Structure formats: C-alpha cells, structure tokens
Amino acid sequence: MTAGLDPNLAAVELARLESIPLDDRDLPRSTYELIARTARRHPDRPALRLLPGGKGWDQPETWSYRELLRRVDQAANLYAALGLEPGGVVGLMLPNTGTTYSALFGAQVIGIANPVNPMLATEHIVDIFRLTGARVLVAPAPELDAGAWGKACAVAAMLPDLRALISVGGRVDDAPRHWVGDFDALAAAQPAELTVTRRPGPADVAAYFHTGGTTGTPKVAPQTHANQVYVAWALAQHALFAGESVMLAGLPLFHVNAVHITALAPFYSGRSTVSLGPLGYRDRAAMADFWRIVERYGITGFSAVPTVYAGLPAVPDGVDISSLRAGIVGAAPLPSRVRADFESATGIPMLEGYGLTEGTCVSVLAPVTGNQPDAVGLRLPYQRIKAVHVDDDGLPGADCAPGEPGVLAIQGPNVFPGYLRAGPAGAEPDPAGIVVDGWLITGDLGRVDAAGFVTLTGRARDVIIRGGHNIDPRLVEESLLEHPDIVAAAVVPRPDAYAGEVPAAYVVLRSEATTPPTELLAWAAAHAPEPAAAPKFVDRIAAIPLTAVGKVHKVPLVHDAVRQVAAQELRQAGLRGDIAVSTRHGRPHAHIALDDATPGDPVAVLTGRLDAYSFSYTVDRT
Known part of the structure; x- marks a missing residue:
C-alpha cells in the first residue's frame, strides 16, 4: 500500500456506486446517444485536439463536441448513401486521424465498426473481413500510408461482397475497382444532421475487434453498445477522469484501449482527448517532446503499455507537468523497475489496469486513493471477479477462496457475447468455450481478495512447465531486469528432452555493455526467484519483438x-x-x-x- 493512502476508501466508494442498480442509471442506449447527449450538454467544449504528428504538435486541429457529432452524423449518412444496410459492417484499416474517429463511430450508428490492424498479413485481414461480412472498407490514401493503401487494395480485390472502398488523407491517382472517393469530401457532401432512421439499441453489436493474430488469423470479438457504454460510464467514475481531465491518446484505434479509455470514457463526461497523431506512440519526433506536449495541453492522464513507459525521455528542466495526475499501464506485465523509474523521475503514480478485449477492455483499475500491496487494482463497479479451479479442458470448477490463486473469471455488463463464428445462417457470436454460465474464463492466473482487489500471478498459456513444476516467466524477467546491463528481457519455454520445457531468456543490453553470455547466465542463475526458474540459456538480441501496440511478442x-x-x-x-x-x-x-x-x-x-x-x-x- 502506498504510504498515506488507504485502499479501503476505494472499496467504500465502490459499494456506494453499487447501491444504485445499474438499470436505474439512465445510461445512453448506444455510443451514438452517448456522443449526442454530450454534444447537447457541452456543444462548444473541445472533444478532440488532433495533432498532425512529428514536430507539429503545437498546431492542432480542434473539434468541439458539436463538430464531433456533425462529423459522426455525416459519416453515418455517407454509409447509408453507399447502400450499407442496417447492421452492415464497415472495415477500417486506418492510422489515428480525426477521420478515424468519425468513420468508426459513424459506422456504429448504422451498423458495425470493424477496425483492423493494417500491419496484419493480408490473408489474415481478408479472413477477418470475410468472417464479419464487411461491405465498406476505409483505408489510408497513398499520401498517408502507401503500404497500407496497397494492402487495402489487395484486400478489396479478394472481398466479393465489398461495395465500396474509401480513401482517407490524400489523392488517389490510380483508382482501383470499388474506390468511390475521399472520405472527407464524400462526408462533407452529406447533410449535417443524421438522416438515417435507424438507431442502435443496447443489445446491438457496435464493433468487431480482433484479438490475438500473432500466430494465425485472429479471433473476432463482438462488443455490444451496452458493453461499450457501460465501460465508458464505469471509467468516468474513476478519479483520474474526474473534473477538468484531459487524456492523451497514443495507442491505435484498432485497439480497445484507445477506443474506450481515451475516447468513449472522456466523451461520456464531456472531457477532452489529445490525439498524438497518425503514428501515436510510434512517432519518434513527437515522443521526443512528450513532456512538452503534456505541459502544452494540460494533460491529466494517458494510457500506454510498459514498453512505452520504458522508452519515455527524461523530463526536461523547466517543463511543468503538474497537470498530470497519473499514467495508466496495462496490456502486458509491468516490470517493477519500469514503474520505479517512471515514478521516481516524475513524482507521478502509475495506475495499473487489467482487462481483455472479450471483457470490453477493462475490468480492474488501481484507485488513486491507494492500492493493496502487489494488486493490479480494484474491480470496476457492477463487475464480479473471482478465481476458479479449472479442469484439464479449461472448464471452470469450484470457486477459489478469497486470496486463493486460480484462473480469473469475470461476470458483468462488460462481458462480450462470444467469439464471432461462421455458421449456416452467417456469422454469429458463440460463447462456447469462453463464456460459461455468464462467466468469462480469462485464462489469466490470479487471486481476488474479499474486497475485490485483484492480483495477477501469470498467464496460464505463458506458464513454463519444467518437469511438472510451473514457472511464471514474469518473475524470471523481473529478476533479470535487476542486472545493471539488461534493459529488456523476455523469458520463454525452450523444449527439453528431459524436463519437457526449461526457461530460456532473451535479453537486450545497454548499447555500451559487453557482458558475455556466460556471465549473464551465471548472474541469472544466482538471482532467479527459485532454482527451477533459473534460465538454462541466455541469448542477447538487439530488441525484444513487439506487436503493433507495443506488447511483448514472444x-x-x-x-x-x-x-x-x-x-x-x-x-x-x-x-x-x-x-x-x-x-x-x-x-x-x-x-x-x-x-x-x-x-x-x-x-x-x-x-x-x-x-x-x-x-x-x-x-x-x-
């Protein structure tokens, strides 16, 4: 527990929130109603400050909530004019631009938004869009991202049911089949108020997000409007989002974190989001001025993965970052040294979070009033979280006692309806194997105390089993990062003819370090959390592989x-x-x-x- 802070205060606040039934809270029926309500209440407040990227961070384009609603309305009208039927799917292969926001949330008015990581293999993107039945595809023009445009054209050619390909951010000289024009020009020609009669309801699917995709075609996780609106409301109750908050957005909008934490949650309360630009946290020029951006816009919070925090520049002398309340970290295990370095350098707390795409992004977030030792944080209101014993097939059995480790299971208004699976009548959500009696079986290992504080102990699929002994690679990685020359580490199972698996470590050293592998191996063995966890092999590599959102890719x-x-x-x-x-x-x-x-x-x-x-x-x- 942080000195001077009391985690019981958060538990009391959680009980107060839950004293009112969720059904009595008059939540918006859809993400569109969420945005429209805020636009009626705060039409002139800045909703989005859109930075152009690079060194142009002091020259934003600003959208008020009136402007945001107008652009969402025009995007929905455009899709209808192109013949998209109610419930139809819009595929999005876009970097973070203003148009991405309007294209995504406009799609959720008339149908379903299906944002996809453009860096996926072409065949995997095709598989996703065939499964979801995408009818419209929105992609960056060559001026914005030539590689993504070429891939989008290849994808479009392999989708027989596609009706329209729309470009964003520049000219298209060699127009392919299906191309109908530039998104902003086409949308600007539409009425400024919503003309489509369709209004989505809570049970309607708002978006399809892919999850995984590092070893094959990703799974597709539907999220309903009720899922998304609830999470926006729940996050808005957290102290980080209270008052005159300003969130900085740097993760890609094909990722649930960006959509929920730095878009819908601020939108719910009429607060502002500052978008770093098309490349987000991957923009080296913008990230070099990270703390000046925080000062310039009065940023109060941001959300990032551990690798982003590890790569932040030093805070320059004379730069005022006092507006910043905390940084949210999630999506990957947090090395203790990354937390310690960030907090000591900035004086700003790091709030850990936990969630899954299947659970609409977030289920646990550390309170600003204090956290339990070693816990990720406290469950969000109206969600139930428990640890369960599972059988060899991964099916849940008896509940674990408070504080007893097991596989985490989540129930509540955030749980998705099941993975999208193809069937005789078309693709439908199917909860089989992942949602059991309303409980989302996460596959993550952890324990939950009586108050609802959650401690993660590992990922079931990441556990290294050495001769029947379970080894958490996160603990081994933590021990390796204590070496003064090691700046990054990833531990994976290496096949072993005798023990089945043994830990193998891949490390990145400081650029000037010359520590030989034999010395690293001896040091790792001496500092391992237990003898069985000592790496049998240590390999030096130039960089740890990462996914497009900065997660370690093992x-x-x-x-x-x-x-x-x-x-x-x-x-x-x-x-x-x-x-x-x-x-x-x-x-x-x-x-x-x-x-x-x-x-x-x-x-x-x-x-x-x-x-x-x-x-x-x-x-x-x-």
Missing part, C-alpha cells in the same frame, strides 16, 4: 528456441539441413528439410532424436 522467440533445439539435434546427428518453425494448432512446429547429399537414412535418425520433444515436426529430404 512467438518469434519461442520459434527461435525451437529452431535452436532442432539445429542442435541436427549437429549431434551429423546431419545438415534447413529448419523453418511455424505454429500449427497452437503449438510450435519445426519443418526440417535435410540435405539430400547425406548418406543412409537420416530421416529415421533425426526422427528418433526429436521424438522426445514436445513440439511437432516434419522431416524430409530436399
């Missing part, structure tokens, strides 16, 4: 670990060949093409050596 490291094992067995068998590692059915798979010049029966020899390992494999001769 799949390439797992593949590298498997590749190293396969190469070792090749050498010991006296064989040569090429090794390619991929993921099949959720498991690493090594394909080994042996050199045909090898005499004898090398396939049988190598197969005999690899049979002891847990990864799947194929061996053939080139």
Whole structure:
C-alpha cells in the first residue's frame, strides 16, 4: 500500500456506486446517444485536439463536441448513401486521424465498426473481413500510408461482397475497382444532421475487434453498445477522469484501449482527448517532446503499455507537468523497475489496469486513493471477479477462496457475447468455450481478495512447465531486469528432452555493455526467484519483438528456441539441413528439410532424436 493512502476508501466508494442498480442509471442506449447527449450538454467544449504528428504538435486541429457529432452524423449518412444496410459492417484499416474517429463511430450508428490492424498479413485481414461480412472498407490514401493503401487494395480485390472502398488523407491517382472517393469530401457532401432512421439499441453489436493474430488469423470479438457504454460510464467514475481531465491518446484505434479509455470514457463526461497523431506512440519526433506536449495541453492522464513507459525521455528542466495526475499501464506485465523509474523521475503514480478485449477492455483499475500491496487494482463497479479451479479442458470448477490463486473469471455488463463464428445462417457470436454460465474464463492466473482487489500471478498459456513444476516467466524477467546491463528481457519455454520445457531468456543490453553470455547466465542463475526458474540459456538480441501496440511478442522467440533445439539435434546427428518453425494448432512446429547429399537414412535418425520433444515436426529430404 502506498504510504498515506488507504485502499479501503476505494472499496467504500465502490459499494456506494453499487447501491444504485445499474438499470436505474439512465445510461445512453448506444455510443451514438452517448456522443449526442454530450454534444447537447457541452456543444462548444473541445472533444478532440488532433495533432498532425512529428514536430507539429503545437498546431492542432480542434473539434468541439458539436463538430464531433456533425462529423459522426455525416459519416453515418455517407454509409447509408453507399447502400450499407442496417447492421452492415464497415472495415477500417486506418492510422489515428480525426477521420478515424468519425468513420468508426459513424459506422456504429448504422451498423458495425470493424477496425483492423493494417500491419496484419493480408490473408489474415481478408479472413477477418470475410468472417464479419464487411461491405465498406476505409483505408489510408497513398499520401498517408502507401503500404497500407496497397494492402487495402489487395484486400478489396479478394472481398466479393465489398461495395465500396474509401480513401482517407490524400489523392488517389490510380483508382482501383470499388474506390468511390475521399472520405472527407464524400462526408462533407452529406447533410449535417443524421438522416438515417435507424438507431442502435443496447443489445446491438457496435464493433468487431480482433484479438490475438500473432500466430494465425485472429479471433473476432463482438462488443455490444451496452458493453461499450457501460465501460465508458464505469471509467468516468474513476478519479483520474474526474473534473477538468484531459487524456492523451497514443495507442491505435484498432485497439480497445484507445477506443474506450481515451475516447468513449472522456466523451461520456464531456472531457477532452489529445490525439498524438497518425503514428501515436510510434512517432519518434513527437515522443521526443512528450513532456512538452503534456505541459502544452494540460494533460491529466494517458494510457500506454510498459514498453512505452520504458522508452519515455527524461523530463526536461523547466517543463511543468503538474497537470498530470497519473499514467495508466496495462496490456502486458509491468516490470517493477519500469514503474520505479517512471515514478521516481516524475513524482507521478502509475495506475495499473487489467482487462481483455472479450471483457470490453477493462475490468480492474488501481484507485488513486491507494492500492493493496502487489494488486493490479480494484474491480470496476457492477463487475464480479473471482478465481476458479479449472479442469484439464479449461472448464471452470469450484470457486477459489478469497486470496486463493486460480484462473480469473469475470461476470458483468462488460462481458462480450462470444467469439464471432461462421455458421449456416452467417456469422454469429458463440460463447462456447469462453463464456460459461455468464462467466468469462480469462485464462489469466490470479487471486481476488474479499474486497475485490485483484492480483495477477501469470498467464496460464505463458506458464513454463519444467518437469511438472510451473514457472511464471514474469518473475524470471523481473529478476533479470535487476542486472545493471539488461534493459529488456523476455523469458520463454525452450523444449527439453528431459524436463519437457526449461526457461530460456532473451535479453537486450545497454548499447555500451559487453557482458558475455556466460556471465549473464551465471548472474541469472544466482538471482532467479527459485532454482527451477533459473534460465538454462541466455541469448542477447538487439530488441525484444513487439506487436503493433507495443506488447511483448514472444512467438518469434519461442520459434527461435525451437529452431535452436532442432539445429542442435541436427549437429549431434551429423546431419545438415534447413529448419523453418511455424505454429500449427497452437503449438510450435519445426519443418526440417535435410540435405539430400547425406548418406543412409537420416530421416529415421533425426526422427528418433526429436521424438522426445514436445513440439511437432516434419522431416524430409530436399
């Protein structure tokens, strides 16, 4: 618990909020009604300050709530004019621009917004849009992002039911089939007030978000208007969003964090959001002036992943950041050193959060009035969270006692209706295997105390099982980051013929460091949280792989670990060949093409050596 703060105050406030039934709170029926209500109450307040990116951060375009509502209305009218039917799907492959906000929330008026990470493989984007049945695709023009435009054109050519491709942010000289024009020009020609008669209701799906996607086609998670409006309301009750708050947005709008924490939550209360620009936190020029941006706009809070915090510049002398109340961190385990460095350098608390796309972004957030030791935070109002025992098939059994670790399960108005799955009558949400009796089975390991404070202890799928002993890689990573030369670390399972799996560490050293691997290995063994958790291998790499939103991406490291094992067995068998590692059915798979010049029966020899390992494999001769 932070000195001078009392977590009981947050528990008392939670009980006060829940003393009124949620149904009596007169929440908006949809995200559109949420924006429209705020525009009626505060028409001239700034809703969005849109920075152009780079060094132009002091030259924003500002939208009032009246302007935001007008642009959402015109976007919805445009979709209707293009023939989008009620409930139709709009695919979005956009960076963070003002048009992205209007295109996304306008789509939720008449149908369903389906924002997608443009960095996904083309075939995966096609698979998503085929599943969701996208009828309209909005993508950046070549001037804004030439690579994404080229990919969008390729995607559009493979969607037989697509009706329109719309560009954003510049000229299109070589217009492909389906292209109908520039979004802003087309929308500006529409009436300034909503003309479509359709109004979405709480049970209607507002958006499709993809989740995962690092090893294959991502799953698609629908979120209803009730899901999204509730989370906006719940976040607005948190002290970080109270009063004259100003949120800084730097995560991409295809990610739920950006949509909920730095858009809908401020919109609910009529507060302001400052958007960093198309590249967000990946904009190196803007991030070099991060603290000057905080000072210029009076930023009170922002939300980012740990890697963003780790890369923040030092606070320059003379820059006033006193407006900043706290920073929210989530989406990945938080190294204690990252927290300590940020808080000591700024004097500003870091509030950890926890949630899932399937739970509409956030279920737990640390109170500003104090947190329990080691806890992520307190559950949001009207959500129930518990730890449960699960069987070998991942199905929940008995509840854990307060404070007893298990797999976290969540119930409440934030829980999604199930993954979108194809069926005879078209794609429909299906809760099978993920929502059981109304409880979202998260797969995350943790414990919940009697007051609702949640402590994470690991991710079930990340656990390394060494000879039947479970090892939390997060704890090993924490110990590695205590080394003065290690600036980043990721620990993954490396296949082992005897123990099944052993921990393997990938580390990034300070640029001037020359510590040899043998010394790092000895240091890691001496500082591991327990002997079994000591890494058996330590590899130095230039950078930890990251996803588009800055989460640590361990799949390439797992593949590298498997590749190293396969190469070792090749050498010991006296064989040569090429090794390619991929993921099949959720498991690493090594394909080994042996050199045909090898005499004898090398396939049988190598197969005999690899049979002891847990990864799947194929061996053939080139």
